Amino acid sequence: MEEFVTVGRAKELLQSLHIPRKTEQLPLIKAIGKLIAAPVLAPMQVPSFDNSGMDGYAFAWEDTGESRKLAQMVQAGSNPDFTLEKGTAVRIFTGAPVPKGADTVVQQEWVTVVGEVIFFEVEKLNQGRNVRKAGSQCKKGELILPAETPITPGTIGLLASLGISEVEVFASPKVSIILTGDEIVELGESLRPGQIYNSNGPALQS
Known part of the structure; x- marks a missing residue:
């Protein structure tokens, strides 16, 4: 009569087997909970472009003084095709491209607007303030x-961005x-004396 295999021995036998891991390409939404099969490069x-991290006003830091003449407005999703003139600033919104000639954004809460001129305290700022530079999050x-990373909602958001x-995942x-x-x-089916229903099967499959 053959002896039963213990649980520990069964695990050892399974771990000694070399079973090739299959991969599959899945849409992001269907990949939730799986493991990434290969490293993902950006x-x-x-x-992809310099953009504003605040609603405010974009200007050139090298310009001196605490006031600027308002020139244009740049909204998110737009593509400014102009270069900021010296001594001016543009109204800009979060996520909007920073136009050429500008390198700093002062948030609107720190600005006083009088007609077409804005006033602010330079001492509160530093060059590049509130500007998210192209490639600052990741480079191409x-x-x-890395491989083996679990796919989570956060991972999906990163890949979608x-x-x-x-994404290629392990099947x-x-x-x-x-x-x-x-x-x-x-x-x-009907039970006969001494019989029981299969309860473990559905429980393990669920």
Whole structure:
């Protein structure tokens, strides 16, 4: 009569097996909970352009003085095709591209507007304030996520911000459940004396 294999020995036997791990390409939403199969490199730099981190006014730091004449307005999603003139500032909103010639943004709470002129205290600022530089989050070709990284909602948001719509992940393993016992009867069948319904099967499959 053969001896039963202990749980510990069964684990050792399973771990000694070399089972190739299959991968699959999935849309981001369907990849939740899986593991990334290959390192993910950034296909682009993020941000892809200098943009404002605040609602406020963009100006050139090298200009002296605590006032600027208002020139234009730059909204998020726009593409300013002008260069900021000396001594001027533009009204700008969060996420909007910083126009050429500007390198600093003063938040609107620190500004007093009188007609077409803005006033603010330079002492509160420093060059580059409130400007998110292109590539400050990641550079093109930079490692974003190593292999084996779990796909979470945060991971999906990161990949989506890079324009990645699909990701290579390890495919979920296929598991077979073998139930033994002469006393086991499938659900829906009639029980005879000494028999019980199959409860472990549905529980393990769920």
